[in-house]
Amino acid sequence: MEKTKELVFIPGPGLGHLISAVETGRKILGRHQYLSITYLLIDMVPNDKALYNYTQSLSSATTPRLRFTNLSRTQPDCTQELNLKNPSAFVTEFICSQKPLVREAVLEIIKFESSQVVGFMVDLFCVSMIDVADEFKIPSYVFFTSSAGFLSVMLRVQTITDEFKQDITEYKDTDKELLIPGFQNQVPAKILPSGMLDKRRTFFLDMYIARRIRGSKGIIVNTFMELETNPIKALLSDGKNPPVYPIGPLINLKHHSDEDESIRRWLDNQPVSSVVFLCFGSWGRFGEEQVKEIAAALERSGYRFLWSLRRPPTDGTVGSPNDYENPEEVLPPGFLERTRGIGKVIGWAPQVAVLSHPAVGGFVSHCGWNSILESIWFGVPIAGWPLYAEQHINTYEMVVELGLAVDINMDSKIMVTSEEIERGIRHLMNGNEIRKKVKEMKEKSHKTLIEGGSSYDFLGRLIDDIVHILHN
Template identity: 50%
Template structure:
């Protein structure tokens, strides 16, 4: 019996690498005919590297790819567009990846065969390396099926119909998109759609064209959540076979800080609203104060993760907030000491799994969305960048699993975004109240509870995600038989 070897090449940031490693573990744990090598790269312009758990995985090995010094010289330090730099970086790393895969093959036994590469939306340049080895390329999408359908649709509008997407910018137009059951407001389109200047739109179109050339696409979603989008993609003959195999949630990542969990232990069930905005997000002082005013007025118990922004003009991960008083109204911490706790880094999985947490004010990153559903915690949407506005639209308007604070808020993540409009304390307070109290909350909580049950059952032996994963494994193994 031959072992089929898959090479995973994830984008090395928290929102991508952790779910990619969990995907690898799920595959290797499911079928002993699979072995997996995960290539780990380090972005030269990042200040912090998110290291996945590499302890004792079954039939998985992790290979660090050395950084060629010439790569550092090839990437302009003056370019403001972080994502474009990242895409360029992976293109320049092809020789290093080629060497790593060659060594992998030379060290493998005769009973092992390279079965394919599994790429990320930002590592599409590695398809050329896969071709050199005569190996098929699969993709793993760490976002949902809806955003994949949207990207394919926008690409088709440009390529087949000559559409200039700029006409949708700052427009009240609603788009009819096959992967969505409801019209999509142009104002929730990702900012990259309108970024021609520094490569954002080109990057999105590259992602679409390259994914269409893969042999199959694994998606971190589940049919019960995105039934319309999944059906649309499966019926589209221009799209490779899609495999909705999620939710891929890192449940082992329950590292927690004792002070946070002890505080939660002292709170009543479902009484705490948790505010956390992801690994790359932070607010400036004026917006932080509006959040504080809203929390104080709403009067609900709260746990609020505050991070500090990277230096102006720098990309990277927000830092720990050593002195939150600098960002908050005078006396706020003292006045709310009995009902609230302000923290820095948040152990999100541990917090969401705690019975005291009854609501989640979220940036709507896809991993956070899946985690909140897994633990049955309803959300209030406050998207910031990337595809988060689309996720917020789906959760609040389409699925009815969240309340809105904002759907179209955008941080200055891409050229031309402009400064974000201040979200007022009144808007935030209203969102928190809708999330934590009233008839609407009861209905949403019931829907979230049912979706939580579906998110868990779909991975079991008779579940849809379990079945799709089996179909993917069969396609891979058959390819080396």
């Protein structure tokens, strides 16, 4: 009997990374009937209810060749390290500490004579797991959850660092600009992720990831050719890179109506494209002074708004925010009363459900890559307010390179005034040219996934390459 062909997929910790990884798996299984996928889930947060509920919703009846294995934590006290203060420790210490568990899980798969592991797919934050794949002599592919533009930035900075022997941290607080393959304009060094420019760093996280990426069998990117034409072409033509497979947009379009019924009812009563939606991701939050500036801008603009307002952690860390029990404690006095009827302040937001609603006409966003892809899919223009990581590069690409967004705070001002925010919101809601371009890109994002589309074709190449390796 022919052995079952198994892919091992190691997503980055957290629901956001898992969702796009599962969407990738679904597409692969939909195109090849003899492959199965096992997801090895790294347990960053004990008893993560969102993660549990999501995996439980993927019943074996609907996804019979897609399985999940939860890895028990080997360092239970490591949670305190897992925040944005120390991302290097997150990758090098916590993820690496899970290698024995990954090794055991793979052994469990291959000990059955009917199973053959034919490939590892590892999230960019889990590239250390390539070592485990190498031990088993199994090809490894990196699943890059950000943009092709940022991938090009990472690889270029790695070249500058390793081949040209330049210290990239010297560019901090300068007007230095970088030539990045695939970018038509020079990229200001000041918008690089802060970790790249930190002179105090003991470990260069982005360079570690870039070096490991170059040693992989291929790079799967959650993007599509029609959106990032120039960066993708640059990556494909660079002989130093592994093959690149842009197979996006990978978006989970399902949402639970019981979680957003009150929001949906409110949106149902608003005119088409009249609402500006403010949401800053699972880590996004502001101090009280900045919250008041946002509120003042919304009130003066007169636009209808739906605002996901989150509370910073009370212990002073940079962990995930929570909802306010009473948002009036940080909003200007009387704000909720004065904006009653045209505005709604909420906590956690069901982002896909909101962006898909016809009443939403603009999105003030941190420009995380998943959020950008979702906004494009639904044809909602963005005003970029990046907060951390690669979000400034994403904003630059959307605003300067592609003309698909407007800018609110790409330069990372400590405090953005209400006047600046109001100006950005007005530009967002009145920008007919940008709105037209986003609508056009929406159509392309849908067509690229169907037969004859570029992402459909790249997915076919990826599967063919896995099968080719399998037969050689």
